[in-house]
Amino acid sequence: MTRTDAAAYYNPMGTTALITGASSGLGVGFAHELARRGADLVLTARRLDRLEALAVDLAEKYGTVSTVIPLDLAAPGAVAELVRDLADRGIRVSTLVNNAGFGLFGSMVDAPAAPVHDQVAVNVQALTDLTHALLPGLLGAALTHPQGAALVNVASTAAFQPVPRLAVYAASKAYVLSLTEALWYETRGTGLKVTALCPGPTETEFYAVAQRSTAGPRGLASVDEVMRTAFDALDTPRTPPHAVSGGQNRLLAWLASVSPRRTVVTVTGRLSRR
Template identity: 70%
Template sequence: MSPTVFNPIGTTALVTGASSGLGVGYAHELARRGADLVLTARRQEQLEGLAVELAEKYGTVSTVIPLDLAGPDAVAELVVDLETRRITVGTLVNNAGFGTYGAVIDSDPARETEQVALNVQSLTALTRALLPGLIRTARAQPGSAALVNLASTAAFQPVPQMAVYAATKAYVLSYTEALWYETRASGLKVTAICPGPVSTEFFAVAGRTTTAFRSMLTVDDVMRTSFAALDRASTPPHTVSGRRNALLAGIGGRLPHRLVVTAAGRLTRPTG
């Protein structure tokens, strides 16, 4: 296998939010490529079921750590747990996160605070804590280490009715691109994955059971985009999943900002 192809065999990858959706997709693809896994999310039963499935299908060893990363001490607890188990993380997939739907004035302040804590604060703290190990792995075994942060096409413009979510994803995009530059000489593959709407439980959790989106990406679509980016000799600082999404993200940056926000608001306005 070419050293420019992402090959995590013999390393350990940590996937947050691994109990469903994109987290399960990343766990499968990383296991298929030979990595052992650390799986973390709130739902222990789903994580344990996934660990068994990965072991049976790929022979992968998975460590299950049930944890709510939105908690104030959760990242510190996770890092101590990894150190106690003597696990060095070579790839980190910051997938955990959620959105809420509705006007800011009608929102639950505690829920919005939790959203910022999970989408921004825990991602930042976990990345900082594990970054030295990611870089050491990248230097010791070129092509084997990556940092993948889940952003969104919502990161490219404000999104009325999902104001906090879009703002958190704009942070993730900016933060990841800066890290891409800072670590570019280390060999660590860094990218922010920016999918459009994906057919997962995201919208149900957000509180929106119907959407104006005519089509959604599948988990497999996002996996293909993600690992195609990681397999490039020079992994891009961000990767948009879906050609139409990439086109819209690019066009949005060239249109008047007021027009872009208005269009986003019309797309996400309440129906019925």
């Protein structure tokens, strides 16, 4: 399949895409590529100044109309508020990118309660609630805009195995992967493209937020590389249930899936030492 195959190409031109976590890193990458492809955007995250600056940049570069909605997805009722806001503004979302997420490095016994709770609130609960609320609209959009409707949930290569010292984070991403693959199956034949994007270590603010100085021996991928994986997956006629970014990451994910769990967690435990 080539990108000239118009029947398979993901084309959100004239539709609206909502990106969570649009204030930095992969969220900004999604915003640029979706805008370049002609989508209007809903940009959400906590840092309003970042979102507003991005909206101006996208308007100048691509003529994009962006709606900026600052929101803390860990706050109770945040998703309901977002969905109400979209309805009040008459915005119909055709592509949902559940990208917001974070991890906190360290053993659980030493972790403060709030970030432990908030990792699940953002990475798992908000993603699930937003997907559930918007899924009927996404399926409707797949009918009116064939090739222009998608659900992308950002998981991680951490989804494929337990990771000591990133225990809650890795468990949350295993959930995202499992949920998304099940939804991929449930929505087969509807035209909605569904995939879980699984990046490996990537050059964003993730490690600063996680309070971890290094990504380990593998180095960091660029946001552009990860975006190529995401949009290649969307551009294929049979969008895969998950897409792992990078050959080495694909190999490691496969190895984790065929190796004994005790061995896998022992290896990841050794690798995740500071």
